[in-house]
Amino acid sequence: MRPALGYVATAATAVALAVLPLLTSGYHQLEWAYVGVYACAILGLNVLTGYTGQISLGHGAFMAVGGYTAALFTENTLVNPSLTLGLPHLNPIWTLPLAGAIAGAVGLVFGVPALRLSGLYLALATFAVAVSVPSIAKRFPGQTGGTTGIVLDVHTGRWLYEVTWSSAAVLFVLVWALLRGRVGRAFRAVRDSETAAVSCGVDLAVYKTLAFGASAACAGVAGALLALIAGYANPDTFPLLLSLTILIGAVVAGLGSLWGVLVGAAFVEFLPIYAQQVSKQAPSVVYGVALVAIMLVLPTGFAGLLRRLLRV
Amino acid sequence: MAPLDLETPLRRRVRRSQVLLAAAAVFLFAGSLLSGQFAQQTISGLASGGIYASLALAIVLIYRATQVINFAQGGMAMFTTYVAWELMQQGYGRWSAYLLAILIAFAGGVLLERTVIRPLESAPAVTTVIVTIGLLVTFNGLAGWIWSAQIRPFRGPFPTRPIHVGGVAFSLEDLGTIAVALAAVTVLWAFFRFTRFGLALRAAASQPAAARLVGIRVGWMLALGWGLAAALGAISGILVAPVVFLQPNMMDAILIYAFAAAVLGGIDSPLGAVAGGLTLGVLLNLLGTYVHAATAELRLPIALALLLVVLLVKPSGLFGRPAVRRV
Numbered sequence: 001m002r003p004a005l006g007y008v009a010t011a012a013t014a015v016a017l018a019v020l021p022l023l024t025s026g027y028h029q030l031e032w033a034y035v036g037v038y039a040c041a042i043l044g045l046n047v048l049t050g051y052t053g054q055i056s057l058g059h060g061a062f063m064a065v066g067g068y069t070a071a072l073f074t075e076n077t078l079v080n081p082s083l084t085l086g087l088p089h090l091n092p093i094w095t096l097p098l099a100g101a102i103a104g105a106v107g108l109v110f111g112v113p114a115l116r117l118s119g120l121y122l123a124l125a126t127f128a129v130a131v132s133v134p135s136i137a138k139r140f141p142g143q144t145g146g147t148t149g150i151v152l153d154v155h156t157g158r159w160l161y162e163v164t165w166s167s168a169a170v171l172f173v174l175v176w177a178l179l180r181g182r183v184g185r186a187f188r189a190v191r192d193s194e195t196a197a198v199s200c201g202v203d204l205a206v207y208k209t210l211a212f213g214a215s216a217a218c219a220g221v222a223g224a225l226l227a228l229i230a231g232y233a234n235p236d237t238f239p240l241l242l243s244l245t246i247l248i249g250a251v252v253a254g255l256g257s258l259w260g261v262l263v264g265a266a267f268v269e270f271l272p273i274y275a276q277q278v279s280k281q282a283p284s285v286v287y288g289v290a291l292v293a294i295m296l297v298l299p300t301g302f303a304g305l306l307r308r309l310l311r312v
Numbered sequence: 313m314a315p316l317d318l319e320t321p322l323r324r325r326v327r328r329s330q331v332l333l334a335a336a337a338v339f340l341f342a343g344s345l346l347s348g349q350f351a352q353q354t355i356s357g358l359a360s361g362g363i364y365a366s367l368a369l370a371i372v373l374i375y376r377a378t379q380v381i382n383f384a385q386g387g388m389a390m391f392t393t394y395v396a397w398e399l400m401q402q403g404y405g406r407w408s409a410y411l412l413a414i415l416i417a418f419a420g421g422v423l424l425e426r427t428v429i430r431p432l433e434s435a436p437a438v439t440t441v442i443v444t445i446g447l448l449v450t451f452n453g454l455a456g457w458i459w460s461a462q463i464r465p466f467r468g469p470f471p472t473r474p475i476h477v478g479g480v481a482f483s484l485e486d487l488g489t490i491a492v493a494l495a496a497v498t499v500l501w502a503f504f505r506f507t508r509f510g511l512a513l514r515a516a517a518s519q520p521a522a523a524r525l526v527g528i529r530v531g532w533m534l535a536l537g538w539g540l541a542a543a544l545g546a547i548s549g550i551l552v553a554p555v556v557f558l559q560p561n562m563m564d565a566i567l568i569y570a571f572a573a574a575v576l577g578g579i580d581s582p583l584g585a586v587a588g589g590l591t592l593g594v595l596l597n598l599l600g601t602y603v604h605a606a607t608a609e610l611r612l613p614i615a616l617a618l619l620l621v622v623l624l625v626k627p628s629g630l631f632g633r634p635a636v637r638r639v
Contacts, residue, residue, distance in 0.1 A: 055438045057383075057445065113624050119437035120381045121623055124571055127383065128616040131568050135609045240564070244445060251442055281461070284453025291446025295439050296431055 005310070013262065017165055026157035030229065031269060033157065036164035037225045038265035040171050042249040043258070044218025047175060049247075050255035051184065052211040053191030054114070058126035060243035061133045062216040063223030064233075065106050066099035068137070070224035071150040071233035073098060092155075096167055096224050103220020104213045111212030115205055130243040134235035149234020152227060164225050171218055176258060178214060187211055191256075219246075248287050251294055254301025263302045329630040333587055340594065348480035353597045359486035360569075361593020362493025366548040367563075367570035368577070368585035369497060370541040375579055377517045377537030378429055383444040385545050385570070386563030387451035388424075392417040392542070393549035394455050397466055397558055406467060414546045421542025425535040455560040468554030489551050496547050497586050500540070504582075513537060565612055569593075572619040578632020587630060592618070 021029050041063060048054050072087055073095045090098070117125055137144045144150070178184060186207045189197035198204055227233040245268050253264025272283035294301060344351035367385060374382045382388075396413035400406065428447070432440050470488030474481040504510035515523040516533035524530050548570075549563060556562045573592045577584020596611055628634040 049438060053436075053438065055441055057441070113620070116624055116627070120441065121575075121627060123383075123437070123441045124381060124575065125620055125623055128568055128571065128619050131564065132613045132616045135612045139607070139609050139613070244449060247442065247445065248449075255438075279457050281453045281456035284449050285457060286453075288446045288448070288450025288453055291449065292428060292443050295435075295443045295446065296428070299435075299439060 009259075014169070021158055021161050029157035029161040031273075033160045033164040033225075033229050035262075035265045035269045036161070036168045037222050037229065038246065038249055038268050039168050039261055040164075040225065041219050041222035041246045042253055042261050042264050042268075043168075043171055043175055044215040044222065045246050045250045046253065046255065046258070046261060047179070047187070047218065048211050048215035049250060050257065051179060051187040051191060052208065054208060054211060055119070055123045056126045056215070056243075057123055057247060058128075058130035058133075058243050059215070059219045059246050060238045060240065061126075061129045062103045062107055062219035063226060063242065063246075064133050064137065064238035065103040065216075066220030066223030067227035067233040067237060068144055068150070068223075069099040069102045069220070070095040070227045071152055072143075074152055074228075092152075092228055093163065096163075096221055099224035100217040100221040103223065104217030107216020107219075108209055108213035110216070111209035114212060115208055126243075130240050133238050133240075137235040137238075145234065147235060149232050149237065151232045154231055155228065160229050164229070167221055167225060171221060172258070172261075175214070175218070179258075183207070183210070188256075245287075248291055251291055252301055254303030254305075255299075257300070257303030257307075259306060260301050260303035329584075329587070332630070333591075336591065348478075349601070350598075351480055352482065353601045354594055355482050355490070356486050357594035357597030358590055359483075359489040359593070360597070361573075361590035362490045363548050363552045363566065363589075364569040364573045364593055365586045365589025366493050366496055366544050366551070367566060368573035368589045369500070369582055370544040370548070371570055371574045372577075372579060372582050372585040373537055373541040373544070375574075376582075377513075377534045377541075378425070378433075380429060380440045380444065381571075381579070382541070383441065383567070384447035384451060385541070386567030387448040388417065388420065388542050389545035389549035389566075390560060390563040391451045391455055392420070392546040393466070393553045393558060393562075394459050396546075396550055397464065397553075398459070400467065406469065410469065410550055413550070414543050417546035418539040418543040421539040422535045424542075425538035426531075429538065430531065430535075452560050459560075461560055464558040466550075466553035466558040469550065470554075472554075485554065492547065492551060496544060500544070501582070568612060568619075569596075569615050572615040572622075574629075575619050575622050575627075576629055578629030580633065581629065581631035584629055584631030 020032060024032070041059060044062075045056060045059050048056055070092070073090050074092050114122055114125070137149075138147055141147075179187065186197070186202045189200060189202050190204060190207055190211075194204060223238070226237065230237055249261075249264035249268040251264075252267045253260030253262075268287075271286060275282040275286050298305060300307070340354050344354050367389065370389075371382060371385050374380055374385070392413050395416055396409045399409035399412055404412065424447070428443060429440070432443060468485060469492070470485045472483060472485050474483050475487075476482075504514055512523070512528045513533050513536060515526075516528050516530040517537065520530045523533070548566070552566055553562065556566075569592060570589070573588035574585050575588070576592060577586070577588030592615065596614065599614065600608065600611065622629060
């Protein structure tokens with residue numbers, strides 16, 4: 001996309017998102033806050049899968065790390081008797097960077113063994129992680145509150161909207177800055193051909209692990225926001241379907257492009273709401289068919305479509 | 313892909329793994345003679361292991377035919393089990409419903425390969441994984457849409473009453489499950505080993521270009537591989553449904569166990585998938601019985617840990633051949 005057009009579009013989007021809460025009711029602000037959460041998570045997955053070519057079917061696990069971090073460190077007027085861990089209590093805003101940091105660290109740690117797994121094996125391993133998250137969370141009730149989880153204070157839709165979209169804006173700028181230079185080039189080189197990347201002096205281990213860390217940090221922030229919005233963090237907040245939803249959003253958005261992320265996020269938030277009017281299970285069917293159809297017909301997703309339309 | 317001479321080391325690996333498995337079998341047999349509870353747990357572990365093994369074998373078949381790891385394998389199995397249930401509701405007899413559902417699964421597998429997987433022949437792994445995930449989500453949604461997410465009882469092929477052998481009660485269902493899983497695997501093995509058709513299938517999977525040159529219709533062979541895998545999956549679904557009840561997500565955990573089994577045995581080894589499935593089934597059952605910390609919630613994480621450890625330490629598994637990549 002031409003740079004000038006890009007800046008105009010970015011500015012227009014930012015203004016639209018800033019004005020939106022003034023025009024809508026609390027309920028719709030909450031819906032849009034969820035869009036912001038998905039945007040952060042999809043952004044993270046896009047760094048890993050879209051830019052570096054490493055698939056993850058388990059980003060819900062990193063979101064769970066972020067969500068539980070936020071829940072454990074938030075100052076809480078409610079009593080969670082099982083959770084007397086003696087952790088410091090922070091303003092919810094400060095739990096967001098903390099969640100990002102901790103999830104990012106977990107991502108770095110997970111990234112090291114993931115170096116040994118390529119393609120299909122990585123998909124298998126991350127899928128298994130995503131499936132096991134709820135059972136692991138239930139196994140340690142002392143830390144996670146077990147099946148009930150941890151209940152958080154309630155916030156207004158407006159506050160949640162503003163916090164979510166401010167975080168999303170910060171993450172977008174950070175990711176954009178990371179991807180536009182040397183690191184971004186290295187990521188794309190790894191994606192396109194590992195052999196070629198190595199022979200150009202790109203250190204595979206360093207960049208793949210870095211991509212895992214950055215990606216997990218975004219997912220961690222998204223998970224913390226999700227816990228704040230939902231008002232609780234429990235095993236069912238982070239099911240397998242959440243991981244798959246993020247993947248669907250990233251595919252709709254277009255792997256390897258930042259432009260489509262908002263569209264992908266809006267898609268996964270609003271599609272179920274409309275499709276549910278047909279049948280409770282209709283969203284899954286539409287999701288699944290959309291995944292298959294997009295990969296077959298339009299593998300570059302919405303961003304690719306946009307690029308093609310603008311070039312004509 | 314260039315032909316690689318790995319025949320000798322493969323044979324040696326198989327022999328070493330066989331010794332390992334034989335030792336495990338002796339241990340289980342001796343334990344069963346000493347303790348009734350141990351015998352019971354071993355048999356019921358073998359029964360669930362048989363179910364894991366058949367789904368794992370389906371995954372391996374598809375992997376060997378099209379180098380795709382099919383995340384929709386469990387979803388497809390679940391869907392065809394619902395088909396069997398629906399046929400029974402329509403008044404078909406139990407066994408004809410099972411048979412018809414397996415045939416429908418076969419046709420569905422062939423159809424899926426021809427329509428969805430075929431166009432992705434040369435696509436990167438990320439793409440095919442996402443597509444099979446899409447199929448998984450679709451099948452789950454469709455089953456819920458058509459039959460609702462309500463949990464339903466499913467009439468299995470075997471009676472649930474126990475039989476007594478030397479004072480120890482074994483469930484007929486478990487024994488039947490083991491028998492069916494082993495029979496399915498044996499039939500499949502004989503098909504691949506002794507029929508011209510099976511030979512053509514193997515040729516198409518391992519040397520597509522050469523197979524095409526000798527007149528094998530490779531595309532159709534790969535599609536038939538998908539069909540066979542889907543049929544095998546249907547069998548595993550029908551076996552497991554009476555135990556976990558019929559519901560759209562009934563195969564989710566089974567799929568992970570099957571993945572773990574396939575990886576443990578070596579993702580490209582049919583024999584490994586069967587050995588891995590049985591090993592995993594027995595291992596999980598014995599751990600659950602005798603190790604206090606291994607509670608029911610930890611069954612899945614233990615399988616996951618096993619999956620990760622095998623992937624990291626010995627990605628080729630017990631029977632697989634190590635990946636050799638030409639750069």
